Amino acid sequence: MTIDTQLQTETNRLIVTFRGTMTFHDYGASDALLDRVVDQIGASNGAIDLLVFDLAEVDLIDSHWLGMFVRALKRAQEKGAKVALRRPQPSVRRLLDLVQFGRVFDIQD
Amino acid sequence: MRHVVRIDTEPLQAAIGWLRRGDAVPVEAGLGAAWQARAAGWRDDPAVDSACCLSTSSLLGGSPIEAMLDRLETLGRLTQDRLATARLVLVEALANAVLHGNLEDRAPRDGTAQHHARGVGLCARRDGEAMAFSIVQEGPGLAGLAARLSAAGSRGDTADPLEPGGLGLFLIARLSARWAVDEDGRRLTIWL
Numbered sequence: 001m002t003i004d005t006q007l008q009t010e011t012n013r014l015i016v017t018f019r020g021t022m023t024f025h026d027y028g029a030s031d032a033l034l035d036r037v038v039d040q041i042g043a044s045n046g047a048i049d050l051l052v053f054d055l056a057e058v059d060l061i062d063s064h065w066l067g068m069f070v071r072a073l074k075r076a077q078e079k080g081a082k083v084a085l086r087r088p089q090p091s092v093r094r095l096l097d098l099v100q101f102g103r104v105f106d107i108q109d
Numbered sequence: 110m111r112h113v114v115r116i117d118t119e120p121l122q123a124a125i126g127w128l129r130r131g132d133a134v135p136v137e138a139g140l141g142a143a144w145q146a147r148a149a150g151w152r153d154d155p156a157v158d159s160a161c162c163l164s165t166s167s168l169l170g171g172s173p174i175e176a177m178l179d180r181l182e183t184l185g186r187l188t189q190d191r192l193a194t195a196r197l198v199l200v201e202a203l204a205n206a207v208l209h210g211n212l213e214d215r216a217p218r219d220g221t222a223q224h225h226a227r228g229v230g231l232c233a234r235r236d237g238e239a240m241a242f243s244i245v246q247e248g249p250g251l252a253g254l255a256a257r258l259s260a261a262g263s264r265g266d267t268a269d270p271l272e273p274g275g276l277g278l279f280l281i282a283r284l285s286a287r288w289a290v291d292e293d294g295r296r297l298t299i300w301l
Contacts, residue, residue, distance in 0.1 A: 002171075024204040025171065027217055062200045063277035070273045091193050098283065100270045 002026060003058075005033055007040070013050045014040055014081075019057040022065040030068040037072060041079045051076045056087035066099060073104060084108050113148045121167040128159055128176035131183070136162040140228040147245070151232050158184055158240075160232040165211040166225040174199045177233055186233075186240055187301070195242070195301050198284050201277040202244040202297055203229070210246035210295065224248075236300065239286060243298045250294030258282045258290070 003020040016037060041048045053069065055061070073083045084106040088096055096107060116123040117138035124135040134148040134157075144162045151160040159177045178195055181187050187195060211227040212220045230245040261275050262282030281288060286300045 023172070023200050024208060025169065027169075027208075060196060060200065062197065062204060063273070063280060064204065066276055067273040070271055074271070095197065095280075099273075099276060099279070104270050 003029070005029075007037070009040075009048065012048055013052055014044075014048045015052045015054055017054040017057070020059075022058055022061040024062055024064045027064065030065060034068055034072055034075070038075045038079065041076060041081050046080060049081050051081050051083045052086050053084070054086045055089070055092055058092060059089060061092055061095060066095075066101075069101070069105070082106065111152050113145065113152050115145075120163060121171045121173065124161045124163055124167075124173050125171075125176040128161055128173055128180055131159065131180045134160045134162075137164050137167060137228070139164060139226060143247075144228050144230065147230055151230075151234075154234065156235045158186060158233050158235060160230065162228050162230045164225065165207055165220070165227050165229065168203065168207050168229055169217050169225075172200070172203065173231065174203065177231065181233055181240065186235065191240075191301055194284050195240070198281055198299055198301065199231070199242060199244070201280050202242070202299060203231070205251070205277060205281075205297070206244050206246035210248040210251055213248055239300045241298055241300050243296060245292065245296045247295065250292070251290075252294060254294045254297065255290040258288060 002025050003018055003022050006017045008015050014037065037051060041051060051072065076083050085096065085101065086108045096102065101107065112133050114127060114133045114135050115138045116135050120137040127133045127135040134152045136144055136148045140162055148162050151157045159180045161173050163173065174196065178192055182192055206229050211229065212224050215224065227247045232243040234241045257275065258278050258281065261278040264279055281299060289298045
């Protein structure tokens, strides 16, 4: 594992905090995390309407995890929740801009 | 004097140690003679700064990329900006070689012992002012890799971010100065 994750809820938000390097080495972890997050949003019966991925302590994200963000966005929207990508480091922010995630995600610096 | 070393205990960690020291081309012991020969070729090439050959199973447990790039940084080969770009592009290329090449698009847990025993070679070579990174795998060649890289590189700014298929190839094509596919789709070289 090269990435650590922590989940916490704050009022209407489910916050997923990542620490480390997000690469294909955590191949299975991303799908398990996605299922867990979506289940938690669904179980809240609408109380959670914002899913936040906190990236402040992430130094690299590869295409596998970018794809996970997109899958999370689609599944969260099905549950009535929005998705935000929070506090990306400059190198990660440049990557998010390159793949134009600002068009579909709320990116919070 | 640089040499080829066969490593047979905790190969990834052993390779990382050798790569940081920079005086050998480490080759995982279980890989065949072809990998020994490839490593010897890299050893004998004075333009090669760092190279290694590891099995798929070792590369699923971690990555030698950081150690290779640390070596290149020590040698002053890449600026900080280019190092950050190299890190991402090499991760994408390694994922491509391991997941799509050697594992033939299987999830790692679904790969057979044969898939996991297949090797991957990584090589960083000076080429004028640029660094050329080669990533070689021994699965079936990736059919149409060059065509898909070309298409990914020409993906316009209006591409739909909600359709992330091919994103890895897009990043390789967009962030590299140029690239080449050889050895029937088994070898990808990226210039940065």
